[in-house]
Amino acid sequence: MIQADLIVEGAAELLTVAGNASGPRRGTEMRDLGILRRGSLAARRGKIVWIGPTGDLLTAIRPLAFCKVIDAYGKTVMPGLVDPHTHLVFAGSRENEFALRIQGKTYQEIAAGGGGINATVAATRAASKADLTSSARRTLDTMLALGTTTVEAKSGYGLDLVNEIKMLEVIRALEETGPMTLVPTFMGAHEVPPEFRQNPEAYVDLVITRMIPMVASRKLARFCDVFCETDVFSVAQTERILQAAQAVGLELRVHADELTDLGGAALAARMKARTADHLLFANDDGVRAMAEAGVIAVLLPGTAYFLHMQRYARARDMIEAGVAVALATDFNPGSCMTESLPLIMNLACTQMRMLPAEAITAATINAAWALGEQDCVGSLEVGKQADVLVLDAPTHEHLCYHFGVNLVDTVIKNGKVVAEAGQRLN
Numbered sequence: 001m002i003q004a005d006l007i008v009e010g011a012a013e014l015l016t017v018a019g020n021a022s023g024p025r026r027g028t029e030m031r032d033l034g035i036l037r038r039g040s041l042a043a044r045r046g047k048i049v050w051i052g053p054t055g056d057l058l059t060a061i062r063p064l065a066f067c068k069v070i071d072a073y074g075k076t077v078m079p080g081l082v083d084p085h086t087h088l089v090f091a092g093s094r095e096n097e098f099a100l101r102i103q104g105k106t107y108q109e110i111a112a113g114g115g116g117i118n119a120t121v122a123a124t125r126a127a128s129k130a131d132l133t134s135s136a137r138r139t140l141d142t143m144l145a146l147g148t149t150t151v152e153a154k155s156g157y158g159l160d161l162v163n164e165i166k167m168l169e170v171i172r173a174l175e176e177t178g179p180m181t182l183v184p185t186f187m188g189a190h191e192v193p194p195e196f197r198q199n200p201e202a203y204v205d206l207v208i209t210r211m212i213p214m215v216a217s218r219k220l221a222r223f224c225d226v227f228c229e230t231d232v233f234s235v236a237q238t239e240r241i242l243q244a245a246q247a248v249g250l251e252l253r254v255h256a257d258e259l260t261d262l263g264g265a266a267l268a269a270r271m272k273a274r275t276a277d278h279l280l281f282a283n284d285d286g287v288r289a290m291a292e293a294g295v296i297a298v299l300l301p302g303t304a305y306f307l308h309m310q311r312y313a314r315a316r317d318m319i320e321a322g323v324a325v326a327l328a329t330d331f332n333p334g335s336c337m338t339e340s341l342p343l344i345m346n347l348a349c350t351q352m353r354m355l356p357a358e359a360i361t362a363a364t365i366n367a368a369w370a371l372g373e374q375d376c377v378g379s380l381e382v383g384k385q386a387d388v389l390v391l392d393a394p395t396h397e398h399l400c401y402h403f404g405v406n407l408v409d410t411v412i413k414n415g416k417v418v419a420e421a422g423q424r425l426n
Contacts, residue, residue: 001062002050004042006386006415010054010073012394014039017079017365017379024296024324024369030358033078033396034379041077043386046414051380068417070410072390076398078360079380080149080387080413081341082367085277085298085328088153088174088182089136089167092123094334101308107259107335108231117157117191120333124157124167132170139331140180141424142339147408149387150181150368150377152328154225156190159203161210164188168220179413183371185253186212186221189233189241204237208244216248222372223274225253228264235263242271251372257282258303269293275326275370279313280304287314291322296370299362300330301347307335315352325354326370327362346403356400386415 016034025032040057042050050060063069097115101107110116124132136153143151153171158164168184175182188211189204196203215221224245228238242252251274256264258278265286268276276282276290277298290297299313318325329344330336338344345359354362368378376385390410391399399407411419418425 002042002060003064004044004049004061004067005064006043006068006070006412007057007061007063008041008070008072008077008388008390008412009057010071011039011077012074013037013076013396014041014051014380015076015078015360015396016051016381017361018381023294024326024366024374025361026322026324027319030319030325030361030366031355033357033360035396039077041380041388043415046386046416048380048382048384048386051382070390070417074394075409076391076393076396078389078391078396079364079378080389080411081147081363082150082371082373082378083143083148083328083331083341084152084275084326084367084370085300085330086151086153087156087330087332088139088151089132089155089170090120090124090157090333091127091132091135092120092333094119097334107307116334118194120157121159121191121193125160125163129166129170132167133173136170136174139339140174144180144411144424145408145419145422146340146342146406147389147411148180148339148341149411149413150183150371150373152183152185152371154185154187154190155221156187156225159188159191159193161206161214164211165214165220168215172220179416179418181373181377183223183373184221185223185225186215186245186250187225187227189226189238191227191232200237204233204240207241212241212244212248212250216250222251223253224250225255227255228262228267229255229258230260230262235267238264238267239271242273246271253277257286265290268295274372277328278303280309280311282313287318287321287323296324296326296366298326298328298370299348299352300328300336301351302338302344303330303336305347305351306337312351315348315354319358324366324369325358325362326366327359328367342399342407343403345400349400356397359400360396386412388412
């Protein structure tokens, strides 16, 4: 018999989201959640050791003396959520911009008036590492209670060598103290800082010659991301930065075609980036190129909603074209102030016409692929981390259907219960 120190017993639906180890799910594969009805799960030392029908549990599993047993009868069990695009670490807030947008100001107009990313840069530069760590930890606690167990976290509010490194060191410290898995991304090319506004090429050179080598030598990031957008970084500048990052072993991501059709999706495909993110204005050629190159589309409907854009990424067209789609919060102080992936999944369904099963796939196994974490998280399979959610819901559709509330009853990370009833456990 298999020994276990954790058992999750009797789920009405147990979503394994298992299979297709060769790559992220595409097309109709995104609808297959690997549902086991009346299923149970067992883990030991943080890893899943058994999944099967509840009726087989007693003959298959021997609970250890200290085994934790979780009653999931009438509930849904699924993998912990994976958030593959966040701006986790920052100081200050920008609630004043929220009112300006309601009055008709655009993102670009607010930035030109001294707001936008550079407003957060000023606050972040002035903040201590301790203050940044404390704020980000509160955010992570909220995310965890809402079911997120793995998070990508970007720098990008420092925009100089000292403060970009400071942000990445905060991310590393948060990862080391746990319980969540954090995947760090260097995004020094998030915006051109005010001191380089008259000479953006000099800032690009600084990113390439100073920041990227330092980040790589200290192994502070897995990815490099660039905001490829009109009046931010051109396609040519983005390509230079990504080439430099690739040369020192960083994987590539691109903020692409968010506000204009600049060709960011095609660039991501040409550079074989792991992801292209946002994509509200991506054209058909760019989408086809992404499908052919295997670039994952990380879609952020919360940002389009928050910015009153009246336009969303064409998720249905992307899925039909064979692009693997993931979902993320884009948590940040200016354009999407939410920690809730379940809310994002609801928006994906209501505004981008994704099916609930597709949204769940996009926020679990495809999001794990977007971070290179697919061998550890994103599905419930023997040998993977026991990152598990118990939802107070009889079917998986409720997670997208019943919005504005927290349906997550229990959060398990690495085989340990870390949150219950909407509260992080100490």
